[in-house]
Amino acid sequence: MHNTRKINDDVYWVGANDKRLSLFESAFPLPNGVSYNSYLVLDEKTILLDCVDKSVSGVFFENLNFLLQDRKLDYVVINHIEPDHGATLNELVLRFPDVKIVGNTRTICMIKQFFDFDIDKHAITVKEGEEIATGKHRFVFYTAAMVHWPEVMVTYDAADKYLYSADAFGTFGTLNGNIFADEVDFDRDFLDEARRYYTNIVGKYGAQVQAILKKAAGLEISAILPLHGPIWRKNLGSIIEKYHKWSTYTPEEDGVLIAYTSVYGNTENAANILAVKLAEGGVKKIAMFDASVTHHSFILSQAFRFSRIVFASTTYNAKIFVSMEALLHDIAAHNLQNRTVAFIENGSWAALSGKQMKDILAPLKNTTFLENTVSLKSSVKQNNLTEIEDLAKEIIMSLPKQEQNIVHESKVEPNAFFKITYGLFVLTAEKDGKHSGCIINTVMQITDQPKQIAIAINKSNFTYDLIAGSKKFNISTLTTDSHFDIFERFGFKSGRDTDKFAGFEDACEKSENGLYYITRGVNSFFSAEVISSADYGTHVLLVAQVSEAVVLSNAPSLSYQYYFDHIKPKPAAKPKAPPGKKTYVCRICGYIEEGYDELPDDYFCPLCKHPREVMELQV
Ligand code: FEO
Secondary structure, X not given: OOOOEEOOOOEEEOOEEEOXXXXXXXXXEOOOOEEEOOEEEEOOOEEEEOOOOHHHHHHHHHHHHHHHOOOOOOEEEOOOOOHHHHOOHHHHHHHOOOOEEEEOHHHHHHHHHHOXXXXXXXXXXXXXXXXXXXOOOEEEEEEOOOOOOOOOEEEEEOOOOEEEEEOOOOOOEOOOOOOEHHHOOHHHHOHHHHHHHHHHHOHHHHHHHHHHHHHHXXXXXXXXXXOOOOEEOOOHHHHHHHHHHHHOOOOOXXXXXXXXXXXXXXXXXXXXXXXXXXXXXXXOOEEEEEOOOOOHHHHHHHHHHEEEEEEEEEEEOOEEOHHHHHHHHHHHHOOOOOOEEEEEEEOOOOOOHHHHHHHHHOOOXXXXXXXXXXXXXXXXXXXXXXXXXXXXXXXXXXXXXXHOOOHHHHOXXXXXXXXXXXXXXXXXXXXXXXXXXXEEOOEEEEEOOOOEEEEEEEOOOHHXXXXXXXXXXXXXXXXXXXXXXXXXXXXXXXXXXXXXXXXXXHHEEEOOOOOEEEOOOEEEEEEEEEEEEXXXXXXXXXXXXXXXXXXXXXXXXXXXXXXXXXXXXXXXXXXXXOOOOEEEEEOOOOOEEEEEOOOOOOOEOOOOOOEHHHEEEOO
């Protein structure tokens, strides 16, 4: 039975849908099927704009018979001869033997390649700008080479101001009764598939699409009637704008596409960690795909959508994993440009995929490769976490300001300030790549709006040197769960001659400002920037603006009293000074000094490096 829809008094949709086809062009999955549009104009003469795929020929010819009644078909315009539209042309000629076939020289040539009937007997060859009048309607032809084949043209009806646009402005997905874009939620139901259709079918030919957009700009258009998907009769600017972006390889959105392949899940693990770091850094638009699972046509489409792309692949037979290699070649073949790209590679004995992935994409125009590459050996290790964090930071920094860590504001958790007591804290800092930290006991909140804190630090501490240079520091609030090793590490040694974070990787992380904070035995951390300082002799008072304040646990903050009572080890027995000598015990670390009668003025505890004032004489 026929199934048509009226577009205006003279014009009818006579196409059909195919929900059964699994692969369009034997290449692209069709989760929502596809429509083959054809348009019949009943004027003084009758004219058909394109045919349909063979799979829907039955209803197509019923549609023509129903609308033509006993009229003959005078013309068929072949805007595009590719078989998804042209395969029914020979049957059309058999059914309507007097029909004239309108095409350009390339069209007629290609029809001869596909069919054996006497085309010359039917052909009307048209050139750029030539027209055919059917009565009220006047059809003007414009070439649109490579959108999508070289013979493609578009037809403009000067009476209705309709642009019959061939594949241009088409989309995958069937028309479910509603054949107009304004009858559906296009952005929700069709935009992704319109992008996938465009990018995969004509994405390579951006310059040619630009050329047809320029021609269209010179026409007054009331509706765009493509060969696939909904007809545009309202809000034409929205789809034209998308075509401008896609054809100039301009990202639609500042966001991050992560495409990965993973044999045993370890490369996937790295990709997932990166996604979380990006999200924690405020990136809202993140798309992730396993390229071995998701057909590359979907991923290619998202590559046209997003501005930043991360490819993560294991090394396989000393090459890129096969499904990732296919995706990368596909992206390169479609001429993607203007993207910022980074890589994660993996290899249990030779991680080679990163360089090879870059080599495939290097020829693409205006492609920026980020400096940080994550290189895994089998699985994500602690050093890789740092690499992933650095990559996340670089991606975030490459994004426009409004896409960057908007979370800075929201990451200042008011509850974190409730953890501050007159207790003990690890103060950490960094300058020129050197990280260090020390124990301090003075942190206080000064103002709520803005969030400002003050700390006091001994000027002799190496950590103070770092802060004096960088003006940044982190505070980690120690809890009653903290172990003495933290005090040994950060309180008893100097950062001048030891790396305080060596072997401590499982108990610290970096905050947004790139400084370490402690994650074990800590209930909160603060990142701050120094805004003023006051010198008080041995110590400096620093006032700082908080940029990040995060609650890490509900454990009680540590007081000095609790430290002395429960954490600091007690000497086994009260030391006794040898004859003629006195015994001193370091109040900070418990070190026992027995070598002096009187400690010299420049004495420092050899264990924790605190000055002689902390040494208590034992009596
Ligand atoms: Fe819809 Fe290029 O065929």
